[in-house]
Amino acid sequence: MSSAAAAPVPRYLLEARGVRKSFGTTEVLKGVDLLVEPGKLVFLIGPSGSGKSTLLRCCNRLEEPDGGSIIMDNVDLLSPRTDINAARRQIGMVFQSFNLYPHLTVQKNITLALRKVAGMSTADANARAAEMLALVGLPDKAASYPAQLSGGQQQRIGIARSLALNPKIILMDEPTSALDPELVGSVLAVVKDLRARGITMVIASHEMNFAREAADKVVFLDGGLVIEQGSAEDVFLRPQEDRTKRFLAQIRH
Amino acid sequence: MEQFTQEFFNLDVMAKVAPFLLQGLLQTLLLCSFLIPIGLVSGILVMLLTTSPYRLLRWPAIAAVDFFRAFPPLVLLVFVYAGLPFIGLRVPALVAVAVAFLINSASYYGEIYRAGMVSVPKGQREAARSTGLSATQTLLYVTLPQAIRNVLPDLLSNTVELVKLTTLASVISVPELLHSANLARSLTYNSSPLILAAIIYLLLLLPVVRLIARLEHRL
Numbered sequence: 247m248s249s250a251a252a253a254p255v256p257r258y259l260l261e262a263r264g265v266r267k268s269f270g271t272t273e274v275l276k277g278v279d280l281l282v283e284p285g286k287l288v289f290l291i292g293p294s295g296s297g298k299s300t301l302l303r304c305c306n307r308l309e310e311p312d313g314g315s316i317i318m319d320n321v322d323l324l325s326p327r328t329d330i331n332a333a334r335r336q337i338g339m340v341f342q343s344f345n346l347y348p349h350l351t352v353q354k355n356i357t358l359a360l361r362k363v364a365g366m367s368t369a370d371a372n373a374r375a376a377e378m379l380a381l382v383g384l385p386d387k388a389a390s391y392p393a394q395l396s397g398g399q400q401q402r403i404g405i406a407r408s409l410a411l412n413p414k415i416i417l418m419d420e421p422t423s424a425l426d427p428e429l430v431g432s433v434l435a436v437v438k439d440l441r442a443r444g445i446t447m448v449i450a451s452h453e454m455n456f457a458r459e460a461a462d463k464v465v466f467l468d469g470g471l472v473i474e475q476g477s478a479e480d481v482f483l484r485p486q487e488d489r490t491k492r493f494l495a496q497i498r499h
Numbered sequence: 500m501e502q503f504t505q506e507f508f509n510l511d512v513m514a515k516v517a518p519f520l521l522q523g524l525l526q527t528l529l530l531c532s533f534l535i536p537i538g539l540v541s542g543i544l545v546m547l548l549t550t551s552p553y554r555l556l557r558w559p560a561i562a563a564v565d566f567f568r569a570f571p572p573l574v575l576l577v578f579v580y581a582g583l584p585f586i587g588l589r590v591p592a593l594v595a596v597a598v599a600f601l602i603n604s605a606s607y608y609g610e611i612y613r614a615g616m617v618s619v620p621k622g623q624r625e626a627a628r629s630t631g632l633s634a635t636q637t638l639l640y641v642t643l644p645q646a647i648r649n650v651l652p653d654l655l656s657n658t659v660e661l662v663k664l665t666t667l668a669s670v671i672s673v674p675e676l677l678h679s680a681n682l683a684r685s686l687t688y689n690s691s692p693l694i695l696a697a698i699i700y701l702l703l704l705l706p707v708v709r710l711i712a713r714l715e716h717r718l
């Protein structure tokens with residue numbers, strides 16, 4: 247221990263503990279922990295309705311949790327003193343249905359928050375957009391409108407839009423489930439590339455093959471609880487819990 | 500037939516009253532120049548109230564909108580014009596028109612904007628908020644532009660209605676187009692000035708109506 251004054255590097259970039267959320271009388275999250283180390287790719291799996299989307303949406307407060315704590319890079323997201331708009335800049339989100347702005351060009355989709363939230367000049371924002379478009383392999387689509395793009399292209403723009411703000415973490419909610427099978431690969435290739443660049447991600451997805459190949463950690467959720475978690479190998483090849491085994495058996499068919 | 504033409508399509512009468520009617524037209528255009536922007540802007544404010552998450556704002560706003568959409572605008576106008584003096588406010592006719600139209604058209608435009616906002620998928624707001632845009636920025640740059648685009652034909656239709664509704668101002672003697680035409684009718688003992696006024700309204704509004712039809716087709 248050389249210097250006691252050095253700021254401690256937090257073990258977890260995202261540290262959600264005991265997160266609870268009910269809709270009306272149904273408790274959808276019953277005290278869930280989600281711990282994400284910096285630079286890691288965490289996969290969230292589980293049957294439909296298990297609470298994957300709700301958990302992700304709690305992590306940037308699109309859904310207001312009823313209980314628990316969520317710390318993002320030393321910022322207490324649930325504290326009333328936290329500026330949630332500033333915090334959200336650090337938390338990218340990618341949606342199943344892309345949610346690109348249909349009335350804006352691809353370039354404006356990416357630069358809107360850069361200009362209005364990050365306060366960049368239009369020129370700087372456009373340069374950043376071009377950089378992001380190159381990164382997702384769509385350098386010539388800046389002037390297109392979302393409706394002119396395929397689903398796979400739209401989702402890559404969705405990733406570029408959240409990545410442009412240089413977030414500490416990106417949350418993806420089933421980024422490939424709305425895509426035709428032949429378009430899935432192009433999006434997963436981008437995710438792999440981001441992982442290689444050390445970008446922290448949490449992905450809710452049914453792409454088990456991809457999870458096995460790329461995930462640093464797999465979290466299995468069922469009925470609003472974390473049933474099992476571990477390395478992809480552990481969870482997929484040596485599941486300990488019956489519910490995990492049953493779920494894995496089901497989706498293999 | 501001869502008599503009918505004499506009474507309604509008398510070109511001599513029309514030519515004679517045309518300059519007078521043009522004055523009325525100018526007054527109508529003047530009314531439109533502030534009534535339309537007032538309606539378009541106040542409609543957005545009303546929509547913000549009727550779609551507010553806060554019940555204490557939403558419910559009274561919805562009640563007021565319902566009330567004023569069912570309330571006859573002519574009565575509203577007379578009420579404002581003749582009623583305000585009773586609480587010590589003697590206002591010029593143009594101000595009375597502005598107030599009455601504000602109340603009436605804010606309700607109508609407000610409902611159109613609301614329908615537009617409802618038509619924008621909620622994922623749009625979520626995407627915007629997730630990038631750190633504030634609620635106001637999200638409204639301004641993401642949801643409202645899409646809402647307006649989705650209900651543009653309705654906004655234009657309502658604007659056509661509003662232009663025609665300015666004829667109500669004639670009852671409190673604002674010298675707009677219909678008022679001038681009616682005056683000309685009683686001075687010439689002939690109905691042709693009214694027909695001329697109608698022709699002017701048609702020339703003014705037909706292009707807009709056509710545009711609306713084309714927009715509706717596009718959507």
Ligand SMILES: Nc1ncnc2c1ncn2[C@@H]1O[C@H](COP(=O)(O)OP(=O)(O)OP(=O)(O)O)[C@@H](O)[C@H]1O
Nearest residue numbers: 269270274292293294295296297298299300301420
């Ligand atoms: N806004 C809401 N209002 C009411 N119930 C909701 C809402 N959002 C989600 N739920 C319910 O919460 C439960 C968990 O939903 P969630 O979307 O988090 O599941 P999921 O694991 O993402 O499922 P899927 O794999 O189908 O996407 C479901 O039963 C769902 O019906």
Ligand SMILES: [Mg+2]
Nearest residue numbers: 298299300420
């Ligand atoms: Mg989901």
